[in-house]
Amino acid sequence: MTQAPFLSIVAPCHNEEEGLREFCRRAAAAAQSVAGDAFELILVDDGSSDATWEIILDLAAKVPQVLGVRLLRNHGHQLASTAGLSASRGERVLLIDADLQDPPELLLMMMPIMERGADVVYGQRTRREGETWFKLASASLFYRALTRLASVTIPRDTGDFRLMRRRVVDILLAMPERDRFIRGMVSWIGGRQVALPYERDPRFAGTTKYPLRKMINFALDAITSFSTTPLRIATWLGMISAGVAVALLVYTFIRWLQGETVTGWSSIMAAVSVFSAIQLICIGIIGEYLGRLVQESKKRPMFMIETILRGSEQTELPAAFSEMSAGDKRAAVDAALASDKPSRPQKNGRIG
Known part of the structure; x- marks a missing residue:
């Protein structure tokens, strides 16, 4: 069995070829600052139609900590995030988008808060750069409506950008619902959850993957999942x-x-x-x-993983992986990553 890392960074990716290398460089640098080499960077290709997977292949060949997860098709942001969390093995798990709107460097501020006893440290946006007036207005309306309608308290102006303890991730993965609203599900779990205010940056490259249709569907999923x-x-x-x-x-x-x-x-x-x-x-x-x-x-599988990648080795996971318990998922990933081949030199994994 491979040794589990201390920190897992999970990043769902959909057509992020333009900014993925920069994201990996910054995320790896932040992870090394708090965990040394004891981290894994899980990049989930959510059915991308561009060169995202090819870039993940290249990054995995260069950096030992990069772990690639490729889904059979596009499942959407929430299920891609769930797939990445399912493959994570760290005691601390950071969920973050790969578009660099959420700065990976905030991990250095999140980790001390968690070490003081927090179960979840979530980013709370005080300002959103690079957003249209319509996106800002609709997001504000959504969060305020959700606050009034939801049966649990879901913090305003928060996304899925958060650092979680392993026990929180395991509880989250044990929830069986297919229509997932991760930020609401984490709020439902409870525990000590602490906000970290920050200013959200504009996208580093590319365009938003959330058009109006997806925004409306996401809002409906959120409201119907947490309110009658x-x-x-x-x-x-x-x-x-x-x-x-x-x-x-x-x-x-x-x-x-x-x-x-x-x-x-x-x-x-x-x-x-x-x-x-x-x-x-x-x-x-x-x-x-x-x-x-x-x-x-x-009761269909939440998501379907085509392959899991470390280095140049690609391995398939069991077909029922998404339905396994959290412990069985970690064991399956450990088995998939185990290899009799000599490991690559653990040099300082720089991404360029």
Whole structure:
């Protein structure tokens, strides 16, 4: 069995060929500052269509600490992050995006906070450079809505950038849901969680991988994963609609008893349109929850790993890897990384 590192850095990558080398250089430098050579840098290729995997191959051949994980297809940011966490073996695990908007150097500030007893140290954005006004406004609206709707307290203006203890990661991996919202799941776990305020940088290179469609789907996943409030809103809308309808019927009946005929085709059609819209909204809300129940009931694997890479050696993991317990996952990764071949010289792994 290979010796487990002290620190694991997990970075999901999707079409990050332009900035991946710079990310690895900075992340490795930060890791060496706090852990020496006792770290691993896990790069998860989430079905990239550019040269991301080829760059990971090159980096792994040069730096002993680089571990490449290639998914069979694009699974999305949350599941790619989960795949990387599943392959991690460190006692401290840093989850970070590879676009360099979250500075890897903040690890040097996170580690002392954790050594003072924190279970999770998460980055909290005080400023976001390089973002459009629409992205800033929609993100602000999302976090404030989530704060009001969620059944757990999820800190505002935070992403998935965080340092976690191994026990937190193991609990996170034991959660079976497929529609994952990692920052909310970590908040649900509890323990001592400490914020580290920072200013978020603009992307080092490339373009955002979160267009409007993905942002909306992500928001729906977050809200339906941590709140049943939308269902209660649908119930109240139905009750209010029923009350208004009864009031209109009573009003119409009284006018009829008085010998008057209630006219107004336009007002009737407007009322029908409003009630129909409310019904469709309620059906849509219920459909979101039912759709997630259907997906969970299928019990398909969360993600599918094509290969795991260290150096120039690529190894397949068991098909049921994503469904294993956290301990079995670490054992499977250890077995995959074990080799009878002579190890490469452990030189100071510089990335250039």
